[in-house]
Amino acid sequence: xxxxxxxxxxxxxxxxxxxxxxxxxxxxxxxxxxxxxxxxxxxxxxxxxxxxxxxxxxxxxxxxxxxxxxxxxxxxxxxxxxxxxxxxxxxxxxxxxxxxxxxxxxxxxxxxxxxxxxxxxxxxxxxxxxxxxxxxxxxxxxxxxxxxxxxxxxxxxxxxxxxxxxxxxxxxxxxxxxxxxxxxxxxxxxxxxxxxxxxxxxxxxxxxxxxxxxxxxxxxxxxxxxxxxxxxxxxxxxxxxxxxxxxxxxxxxxxxx
Amino acid sequence: xxxxxxxxxxxxxxxxxxxxxxxxxxxxxxxxxxxxxxxxxxxxxxxxxxxxxxxxxxxxxxxxxxxxxxxxxxxxxxxxxxxxxxxxxxxxxxxxxxxxxxxxxxxxxxxxxxxxxxxxxxxxxxxxxxxxxxxxxxxxxxxxxxxxxxxxxxxxxxxxxxxxxxxxxxxxxxxxxxxxxxxxxxxxxxxxxxxxxxxxxxxxxxxxxxxxxxxxxxxxxxxxxxxxxxxxxxxxxxxxxxxxxxxxxxxxxxxxxxxxxxxxxxx
Numbered sequence: 072x073x074x075x076x077x078x079x080x081x082x083x084x085x086x087x088x089x090x091x092x093x094x095x096x097x098x099x100x101x102x103x104x105x106x107x108x109x110x111x112x113x114x115x116x117x118x119x120x121x122x123x124x125x126x127x128x129x130x131x132x133x134x135x136x137x138x139x140x141x142x143x144x145x146x147x148x149x150x151x152x153x154x155x156x157x158x159x160x161x162x163x164x165x166x167x168x169x170x171x172x173x174x175x176x177x178x179x180x181x182x183x184x185x186x187x188x189x190x191x192x193x194x195x196x197x198x199x200x201x202x203x204x205x206x207x208x209x210x211x212x213x214x215x216x217x218x219x220x221x222x223x224x225x226x227x228x229x230x231x232x233x234x235x236x237x238x239x240x241x242x243x244x245x246x247x248x249x250x251x252x253x254x255x256x257x258x259x260x261x262x263x264x265x266x267x268x269x270x271x272x273x274x275x276x277x278x279x280x281x282x283x284x285x286x287x288x289x290x291x292x293x294x295x296x297x298x299x300x301x302x303x304x305x306x307x308x309x310x311x312x313x314x315x316x317x318x319x320x321x322x323x324x325x326x327x328x
Numbered sequence: 329x330x331x332x333x334x335x336x337x338x339x340x341x342x343x344x345x346x347x348x349x350x351x352x353x354x355x356x357x358x359x360x361x362x363x364x365x366x367x368x369x370x371x372x373x374x375x376x377x378x379x380x381x382x383x384x385x386x387x388x389x390x391x392x393x394x395x396x397x398x399x400x401x402x403x404x405x406x407x408x409x410x411x412x413x414x415x416x417x418x419x420x421x422x423x424x425x426x427x428x429x430x431x432x433x434x435x436x437x438x439x440x441x442x443x444x445x446x447x448x449x450x451x452x453x454x455x456x457x458x459x460x461x462x463x464x465x466x467x468x469x470x471x472x473x474x475x476x477x478x479x480x481x482x483x484x485x486x487x488x489x490x491x492x493x494x495x496x497x498x499x500x501x502x503x504x505x506x507x508x509x510x511x512x513x514x515x516x517x518x519x520x521x522x523x524x525x526x527x528x529x530x531x532x533x534x535x536x537x538x539x540x541x542x543x544x545x546x547x548x549x550x551x552x553x554x555x556x557x558x559x560x561x562x563x564x565x566x567x568x569x570x571x572x573x574x575x576x577x578x579x580x581x582x583x584x585x586x587x588x589x590x591x592x593x594x595x
Contacts, residue, residue: 123430127583149432159427161344163351168344175340176431178333 074101075137076150076228076260077122082131084117091117093283094131099262099276101227104254106271106291107264108303109280110311115264116156118280119232122262123153136227149177152226154217154234162206166197169205170220177224184223191219195249211242218249229253231263235270243270268304277303279310286310337433338441345445359407359453363400364460371396383524385556397458397466398552399521401476402544404457405450405484406516410508412446413491417498429582436579439492443575446491447484454480472555479554483547486567489574490543496581519545520552543570 077099084092092114099105109115120126122133124144133140138147160169167188174184192198195215205213214234221229231250235243247270253259263270271277277294279286287294287310291303300306349356371393386394416425428438458473468476494511518535519542520528529536539545546566553560 123426125426125429145432145434147432148430151430153427153430155426159424161348161424164344164347168347172340172344173427173431175336175343176428176433178336180336 075099076101076135077262078132078134079118079122080132080134082118082121082128082133084114084121084126084128084130091283092121095280095283095285096131097278097285097288099228099260101260102254102258103276104251104261104263104272105276105278107262107278107280108266108268108271108307109264110266112282113280113311114283115280116232117283119153119230119264122230123151124148149224150227151230152221152224152228153230154214154221154232156232156234156236158213158217160205160213160216160220163204165202165204166192166208166216167201169216170201170223173220174223179224187223187225188219191222192216195219209242211238211245214238214242214246215249218246222253226259228260228262231261233264233266235265235267243267247272266307268302268307271303277306279306281311334433334437337431337437338444341428341438341441342445342448345442345449349449355411356453356456359404359411360456360460362407363403363457366396366400366403367393367461367464367466383526385553385558385560393464394466395524396522397461398555399519399548401454401457401480401551401555402483402519402521402548403516404453405447405480405547406487406512406544408446408450408453409484409487409489409491410494410512411491412442412449412488413495414508416442416492416495435582439579439582440575443485443488443492446488447481450484450488451477451480454484468555469557472557475554475557476551479550482564482567482571483551486543486547486571486574489571489578492578493574493581496578515542515544518542519548521545521548543567546570 075098079098080096082092082095083090095114095118097105107115107118117126121128122135122140124140127141133147135147136150138144138150140147161172164172170188170192171181171184174181174187179187188201189198192201195218197212197215197219200208200212205216208216218234229250235246238246250261250263251272254261271291273291275291276289277291278288279294287298287306289297294300294306295302298306298309300309375392428442429435431438455473458468458476490511516522518538520539521544525536525539525545528539543566546563547570549560550563550567553563
């Protein structure tokens with residue numbers, strides 16, 4: 072089994088005449104957290120819609136754990152866990168009922184599902200609240216439940232689409248730490264879309280997406296070096312505000328694309 | 329193993345719908361109030377105005393209330409089918425539809441499971457209505473209540489598939505109200521739910537033709553005949569064909585590369 076969890080090659084997508092993604096390509100490895108950084112309208116949501124097969128790509132290719140998303144979509148999707156930007160829990164059902172529903176969709180038996188639910192909820196200190204209706208949980212706790220849900224079927228790749236939007240600082244911090252711990256402990260591959268710079272850890276990989284094109288990709292340290300920036304905030308500013316003026320010295324691992 | 333996965337997923341989807349249904353008892357009650365108002369008020373008022381001649385499957389003169397009962401069962405299933413798709417538009421706006429679509433099962437299967445879940449709720453509502461109608465002295469032969477089950481299931485699936493197809497075209501909940509008016513009212517009023525075909529023919533040839541080919545008419549006739557222990561093959565073929573057509577189109581509508589999903593959504 073390859074350790075490339077996600078491979079995107081030459082991917083383009085347009086809404087009518089409007090190009091949303093323009094020949095982008097990158098990989099996400101197991102045990103690696105890749106931050107997809109881009110302003111609103113950069114194409115992050117379109118990319119996520121393509122990876123989750125809400126839309127189909129007519130040009131380019133997406134592979135999940137070696138499975139072609141178009142031709143072997145069911146095998147590919149089995150490897151994928153997703154936390155969408157909007158909460159997708161049923162507010163009138165309890166935490167357990169929501170998680171059992173997800174487990175059923177992935178063909179997990181009731182007994183095995185209950186065991187997995189306990190494991191994942193305990194890891195997030197939410198097991199005691201499994202009987203509560205989701206409506207009664209605060210935003211941070213809902214997100215924790217959604218992360219637990221995305222991991223129930225033990226995916227190889229976790230997609231997070233701006234999961235911390237609207238949360239307070241402690242909740243955001245808890246989620247950032249939890250996800251980074253998962254990457255290390257479980258060899259999970261994570262693709263995390265955000266526009267919040269402080270969610271990036273020092274050893275993360277970075278992809279800067281702007282107007283449907285990848286402006287930089289690589290390990291954070293390499294991208295900083297390539298762009299002569301002190302931090303990710305500067306990189307973001309530099310690449311998304313004056314993209315035409317920025318050229319980088321050759322020979323760096325982190326590169327402009 | 330694969331079959332087990334399908335089975336677990338389907339029971340999960342149906343189970344979720346039933347749980348939601350149990351949490352929304354007012355939905356059940358309001359679904360019953362609508363046809364009951366028609367039965368107790370509308371039909372009682374029109375009893376004198378509309379005499380119903382003997383026509384199959386009835387073997388004798390019948391009261392107008394008896395005539396419109398199958399039509400009202402159709403109405404329950406029609407509203408339920410539209411309501412299920414309304415909940416799918418809601419699910420899509422809220423994102424839980426995306427979660428369903430991302431699970432590793434074929435879309436046709438997921439849509440069929442959703443349809444079965446919605447139909448189960450509609451059939452329960454139909455039997456509750458038949459129970460109340462029985463107390464109101466609208467009584468079909470006992471075996472009719474058994475024969476009507478497959479008819480209710482097929483009609484529920486057909487109307488649910490129509491709702492599903494509509495939901496694949498509708499981007500937002502607000503647009504749905506308009507479609508409800510443009511779909512439910514023409515389907516219901518241009519059908520044999522309220523008046524028999526020969527009665528419509530007396531007043532308008534165009535309406536007669538429209539009503540004859542309206543899939544809802546055929547669905548109502550299927551229920552009407554089944555409730556009186558008779559088999560209407562034309563209605564069965566027509567309703568079955570309409571189901572396959574609507575379901576096929578809905579599956580295409582929800583297909584990521586061919587359907588309407590591509591034309592929606594932001595960047």
